Amino acid sequence: MSTTSLYSPIASAALAIGGAHLPRLGFGTYGMSGPRLEEILVAALRHGFRHIDTAQMYQNEADVGAAIRASGIPRHDIFVTTKVWVDNYPAERFSASVDQSLLNLQSDHIDLLLVHWPRGSVSIAEQIEGLNRSVDAGKVRHIGVSNFNADMMQSAIKLSRHPIVTNQVEYHPFLDQSVLLKAVDVNKTSLMAYCGMALGRVFESPVLKEIAARNERTIAQIVLRWLIQQPHIVALSRTEKIERIVDNVRVFDFELSQEDMQTIATLRSPGSRIVSPPHLAPAWD
Numbered sequence: 001m002s003t004t005s006l007y008s009p010i011a012s013a014a015l016a017i018g019g020a021h022l023p024r025l026g027f028g029t030y031g032m033s034g035p036r037l038e039e040i041l042v043a044a045l046r047h048g049f050r051h052i053d054t055a056q057m058y059q060n061e062a063d064v065g066a067a068i069r070a071s072g073i074p075r076h077d078i079f080v081t082t083k084v085w086v087d088n089y090p091a092e093r094f095s096a097s098v099d100q101s102l103l104n105l106q107s108d109h110i111d112l113l114l115v116h117w118p119r120g121s122v123s124i125a126e127q128i129e130g131l132n133r134s135v136d137a138g139k140v141r142h143i144g145v146s147n148f149n150a151d152m153m154q155s156a157i158k159l160s161r162h163p164i165v166t167n168q169v170e171y172h173p174f175l176d177q178s179v180l181l182k183a184v185d186v187n188k189t190s191l192m193a194y195c196g197m198a199l200g201r202v203f204e205s206p207v208l209k210e211i212a213a214r215n216e217r218t219i220a221q222i223v224l225r226w227l228i229q230q231p232h233i234v235a236l237s238r239t240e241k242i243e244r245i246v247d248n249v250r251v252f253d254f255e256l257s258q259e260d261m262q263t264i265a266t267l268r269s270p271g272s273r274i275v276s277p278p279h280l281a282p283a284w285d
Contacts, residue, residue: 018163086120
């Protein structure tokens with residue numbers, strides 16, 4: 001069987017938001033680069049992943065592009081998200097940085113372009129204008145934001161000529177994102193969850209261990225399923241171990257009971273936010 005015909009459950013499981021079809025499960029690449037990242041991404045694509053998340057700040061867009069070409073999966077079958085770094089928000093740098101991302105990715109378009117943090121060198125209005133110009137120029141198909149609180153997200157939506165299709169933020173069982181989730185629902189957009197495994201904290205939870213054992217699944221599968229089983233959620237999976245990729249993609253062939261969903265939601269607790277650089281982060285909800 002050729003790699004281009006491999007079945008992908010992710011390809012058929014997508015959120016329709018603002019004209020975009022966001023694969024419910026993506027592969028995150030933060031902290032990885034070089035030949036090892038290429039090897040991992042080729043394996044991920046060949047095992048069914050069709051959404052790759054990268055960023056200018058990760059300094060691995062070229063590796064992502066190389067992996068896509070090496071995978072044998074047609075570019076049009078792969079959804080690529082990348083993010084503009086805060087230093088590139090001024091109008092004179094924004095467009096050039098997107099051109100560089102396209103060059104790095106060896107692609108004629110970016111499927112989803114986000115601004116990485118709200119507290120950059122220009123106003124949110126200017127950030128959103130940069131995103132819109134990228135769509136108008138035909139470089140980008142869809143746009144969104146990252147690490148915005150609910151009020152900032154609503155402002156971005158009002159300011160934008162094109163739909164803001166997602167807000168990529170930290171979300172895992174220990175972090176209460178109820179305010180943002182309500183805003184996502186009201187505004188008919190999506191939440192793209194990163195850091196879902198809470199830097200490994202989920203693997204030490206007795207509650208998650210019990211649910212995983214009872215469902216005959218791994219804890220990672222339980223957490224990923226908990227995320228995507230919620231309305232309007234896209235989950236980013238990240239692993240540096242190729243052997244875990246097969247398990248992580250197998251989250252579309254089972255459902256958690258409502259009791260399990262609610263039990264996992266009770267794990268949220270104060271002080272559980274992991275990613276919050278003081279010079280970039282907003283006042284969180």
